[in-house]
Structure formats: structure tokens, C-alpha cells
Amino acid sequence: MIYCMLNSHLMYLGLTKYEIHKKAGVRIQTIYSLCNDENRYISFDVTDKLCKALGCHPGSLYVYLRDGEMPKIDFKYYDFDEYTLRFALGDYLKNRGDKYRFSKATGIRALTISNFCKNNTTGVSRKVLSKICKVLDRDVYDLFRYEK
Numbered sequence: 001m002i003y004c005m006l007n008s009h010l011m012y013l014g015l016t017k018y019e020i021h022k023k024a025g026v027r028i029q030t031i032y033s034l035c036n037d038e039n040r041y042i043s044f045d046v047t048d049k050l051c052k053a054l055g056c057h058p059g060s061l062y063v064y065l066r067d068g069e070m071p072k073i074d075f076k077y078y079d080f081d082e083y084t085l086r087f088a089l090g091d092y093l094k095n096r097g098d099k100y101r102f103s104k105a106t107g108i109r110a111l112t113i114s115n116f117c118k119n120n121t122t123g124v125s126r127k128v129l130s131k132i133c134k135v136l137d138r139d140v141y142d143l144f145r146y147e148k
Helices: 006-013 017-024 028-035 044-054 096-106 110-117 126-136
Strands: 002-004 041-043 062-064 084-087 123-125 144-147
Touching: 002 126, 006 017, 006 028, 006 044, 017 028, 017 044, 041 044, 041 126, 044 084, 044 123, 062 126, 096 110, 096 126, 123 126
Parallel strands: none
Antiparallel strands: 002 062, 041 123, 084 144
16 A cells, blocks of 8 residues: 655655645645545646755655555655656556556556556556555656756
8 A cells, every 4th residue: 555654754754735835836625635545546747846855765665564454654855856857667668568468457448558658647546556566576766867
């Protein structure tokens, strides 16, 4: 299951929800939804804004927990201002056959997988991201890249 750790980052940094709302330029309702772990959809744009404002990697903002696992938070902070966020599923699925087999294994439509690999999407649902992490046996850290 994918969990949002925004509240933990805010507590660690001593920031309020209102301060991160102003700093990141994200709607206050979205901040509250993320802090209460109520969001179903992970917007890459919102993730990018929050990560740049906090200076954290998306893999420490969203964590994939296997059954019975407790969250471990990486409180390393970076300067990503000049970088672009990329969903890196395409790094793991190199050819069409890989995408087809992955689609069958996860139950995610092949077109959706193809769009993720080409970065032709604006976000991902938590349910889909959980399936991707489970089948690839990877953490969220491995699925997001910041590139110049």
C-alpha cells in the first residue's frame, strides 16, 4: 500500500500546513488531504512542487509498505530546483514484450503502461502505484527520477 508521509516531513521540518501551501503553491485542501492520507491520486505536478519546496525525493514523500511493514522515512533533503521529475517505469520495461507481460501481471491496461513508460501522464493512482511496486518489487524511490 502507498502511504503519504507529508505530515511527518512537516513535523520534522517544523512547518505548518499553511506554510507549505504558500511555499509550494499547492491548494490548502490538497495539503490537508495528503496529510490525512486521504488522496487516491498522486499528481506528478503536485508531487514535484511539494518535493521542491521541501527538498525531498518523491520516494520519501510516498512510501510503499508491504503487509505488516512499518514506514521508514528518509529525512535527506536536496535542492531539486533545476531538475525535472520523471516517472521511471520505462527504465524497467525496455521492450514491448516486457510491457505486455507487465500489463498481464499487474492487471493494468497496456496503453496505461505504455503512457507511463513515455511519461505521457500527469499522475498515477495509489492503487496502480502499489501494483507497480509490488510486481517490480521496488520502492517508490526507484520509480521516480529527477533529471536536469
